Amino acid sequence: MSAGREASRERADRMTRREWEKIEARFRVWAFHLYYRKPFASEPDLTVRFLKALEASARPIRDKEAVLAWHRARHGGTEADDEDEA
Numbered sequence: 001m002s003a004g005r006e007a008s009r010e011r012a013d014r015m016t017r018r019e020w021e022k023i024e025a026r027f028r029v030w031a032f033h034l035y036y037r038k039p040f041a042s043e044p045d046l047t048v049r050f051l052k053a054l055e056a057s058a059r060p061i062r063d064k065e066a067v068l069a070w071h072r073a074r075h076g077g078t079e080a081d082d083e084d085e086a
Contacts (some may be wrong), residue, residue, distance in 0.1 A: 023071045024061065030074075032057035 035053035043049035061067055 023067060027061070027067050027070060028057050
């Protein structure tokens with residue numbers, strides 16, 4: 001395992017459950033919007049489009065480290081900087 005991946009795993013292990021839940025929630029909202037606008041954009045029935053995007057964005061997360069990398073790229077890394085949003 002590379003040193004960067006090892007450091008990422010250590011950070012993930014130190015993360016509290018609340019921090020992970022906030023990151024996961026943000027990721028799922030982002031995924032919903034992505035699915036709604038792109039893959040399901042050609043769906044003529046807006047209710048079906050909504051439900052397809054909702055189902056796709058609610059699938060289990062297989063790679064927690066990839067979600068953490070997404071979070072760092074989008075939000076600058078730390079979870080503590082978003083304490084005001086709760």
